[in-house]
Amino acid sequence: MNDAHILAPDKAKTVAYTDADAMIASFGSILFPDGASIPTPVTDAPEHFRDLNLDQIVASVTAGREEYDLAAFFQTPLAEEVSIRYRQAVMRDLDVAANTVVFTAFAKAMRTMREQRQQAAKLYYEQQKRRWLLHAAQTYCDAVEALRKGMIPLALTSSGLTGLRDFIIAYADSPGFQRLRGRVAQLVADLATIRYNVVIGDGGFRVFLYDGEADYSADVAETFAKFRQGDARDYRVRFHDAKEMNHIEAKILEFVALLQPEIFGRLARFAADDADFAHNDLVRFDREVQFYFAYLEHVAVLRRAGLSFCLPEIAVGTKEIHDEDGFDLALAAKLVTANRPVVTNSFRLSGKERIIVISGPNQGGKTTLARSFGQMHHLAAIGCPVPGTSARLFLFDAVYTHFEREENLQNLRGKLQDDLMRIHAILSRATPRSIVIMNEIFNSTALRDAVFLGHKVIERIIDLDLLCVCVTFLEELTAMSDSIVSMVSTVNPVQPAERTFRVIRRPADGNAYASSIAEKYHLTRAWLSRRLTAPAGGGSR
């Protein structure tokens, strides 16, 4: 019956019932273009994910979609520009609200289908299992038809989705699918016509076909209707509608099957022949397209709060990169939930610039900028829109992070040694296509050592021509080379204690912040001299 088995085993299921169906070209994947290399899936969150809070981002993006097991897709950066562009094009198509309805409906139907199949597997009585399988097949057929019908008018430009459309049109019209659909529809219609009677007596029952017997409840109701003055209370008892039958119900169903042998015969043949009705490419698509929806839905919440996302240009062979009005995606999600404003920041590296050294007041957004730099590079590498109004981001081979580790604080010497070992490991593995993000290195080291070590590390980074973001209190580092860009976190000059979370490109100037805080607390020179000359007990005002 099925000649398809002569094909490669992994293709066997993508081909349905007859030779004619085997002519339908396989669709492939909505995540990976045909012919491109598929990177090894990263199933466990990489080390730098925690430092960059990418683990939080993946968790919230994939929340509610556990059944699709999407984490690996979000954890695995693509190595080729063509693969990124493939996804970006699909993202662009699916970022149009009008294009998503049909896929959302398809996903919902496929989920229902899976549940119905699971139900079929769980149940005990054969006639129930078969009927649930029929429900699943009916859901599937409707979903395929709806997908075909819904996709035809869509304005699509991505090769991924136009490819799917070609496939779904061919598949839905294929004789194999049409025959399945016909069988299912006929069975559903025929089963719906069945009406049977049960006479329930003491200790037994009898089953026969319904023969127009009158509705006795209606008769009773009609007798007393003349007294009706208004609505009466509903006395119907709500029964728990279990999906599992008891043996009495099963026995009745068995008798009904005997009374309708033709219809139930067909149901049995359907269950035997057509159990494996779903096309593998569609099953795969159903899972993989969730990658896009998961991300876009997450983005939508932040967009409603006024934040921008853009599909970045991919910088290959140049390190001139930038992002306008970006933000930390993990932090923004929390702030928006709490109804608090999100501050955006921009950066740009041109010419020989490679390294951003961020200094300035604490808790002013330094680490946040460093994180968002790393986040958006990773997001770009999996083909997703990144925070910002416009962006060009580097196609890296690896991201390395070095963040302060609190758990290693047993003794300072051990910690310094550990820091250096980690940095050494990073620098020995890094290639000119790597990105390094360092946060507060040598914080707990003697200043002299810190300056010395800082210089040494930055020198190595300059030599390696790495893209690097370095958050540090060592302002000296900003002046080492013209490949270094200095950025500082800022305070509001009017309300100096108020943090702006704005980080701007500017030479490091350690005094601005301290003097503004002094101003606020009336501890500047002018204030102090005035206060000290004021009459005793006059206070500061």
Add this chain to the structure above:
Amino acid sequence: MKAHLMYPDRDFDVSAPPPPLAQELVQDLELQTLIAAMADEDKVLAEVVRAAILDGTDSVTILLYRQAILRDCIVNEAAVREIYALVVETLETERKNYLGVAFRYPGAVLHRSVEVLQMLTGMLRRLREIATREAPLFRSEGFRNLFAMLIRELDDDYFARIQDHFRRLRFRSGVLVSAALGEGNVGIDYVLRRPNAPAEGWLQRIFGSKPRSYAFRLSDRDEAGARALSLLRDRGINLVANALGQSTDHVSSFFNMLRLELAFYIGCLNLRRALLLHQLPIAFPTPSSRATRRHQAKGLYDVCLALRIGADTRGNDLDGDGRELMIVTGANQGGKSTFLRSVGQAQVMMQCGMFVAAGSFAANTCARVLTHYKREEDSSMASGKFDEELSRMSAVVDAIEPDTLVLFNESFAATNEREGSAIGREIITVLLEHRVKMVFVTHQYELAAGFLDRSDSNVLFLRAQRRDDGERTFRIAPGAPERTSHGEDLYRRIFTEVATAEAATADS
């Protein structure tokens, strides 16, 4: 099935929200006393009577319809009370049978419903018997229609049909249920069926093919099966149990409707009985349309005062035809307030269709009756007294429509007389221009005299009488306002008496 004793063409809605300022009306006219007398300790009566009194009608047709029914009730008091007692007994028996708990088993619903329905059916039979016996003695359209309906709808065939249901509902030959196949081939749409009648003719009976069927008998040890079968039976009778439960509700709602429609008249009978006890007169009023201005009374008395003191009070005569404003002035404690209350009570009683407390009474109906009375000092002094008065006046104005009757008692007196009367005059003048009928009791000469100058024919001046020796008669008679306040009298009397007493003490 409808009784329609309150309206010729619709049900009486006890739960209708009261009109605006109803609470004030009850308080100012002391209607609580009237309601209590009518209710005679029956809570349902109290509720119905209160609703009927507050929700009067301006339709002369409906008023005459109710008056005719009330006359029937007075003539056939025993029969009407018998019907009411039967209805109350029925409802109370039903209530005792009501299992307040949620019915979780259709079998329980069915069992209880059949029991109650059997009781209700018995009561329906008795009701029909009374109707058959008493119908010839009633004259009013309302009662004749009610009795005719009971005799027509509750005939012997109907009771036979009900008995047939009771017999079938014992399910001697099993429960016949139809079903369809739902999700997962589980049975759905369980409907209890009436078995088809056996094929007609002996030939068909012998040669007609019996439908194919499959039977199953549970083994004695199959307890799970017995439970499952019982559950299936429950599903089968769920709808009929519901139909029966609702039928019970319908029949009892019919009795309840009868009770509500009768209650007002029972209340009237109770009141009549109470007034007769004190030999107080009652009269069926003559209502005229709200477009007219009529007000004629002989021996009009404050029914609540009469009920409270349980004795005759001398009533007042009133000839107010064509008048839109009646201003009552005169001595303090001269019977002005009592008079005002009696005018309001008579209007309210007439407009719900009952008799009034007077020797005779005729008046136009009005859209509604509103009161604006001087209030005792409010304990919460959040706003000034005059401020509070005007705020209530504003609420009254909100509720006014043309042909409203407004009763003022010492309004606008919470400030000095000049200010109060100026504002009062202005308000009254505007209300007059908008077809509002008013009775205004005031001791303020300025306010009353403002209308004296106009000598409008639509203003009637009344005055609390006193004899030349200063004694009050508590009667109200036509008379223009007088500048002197009779407070002087009071002052003089009290102070004289006190002075005399003191003098006497001093003498001794």
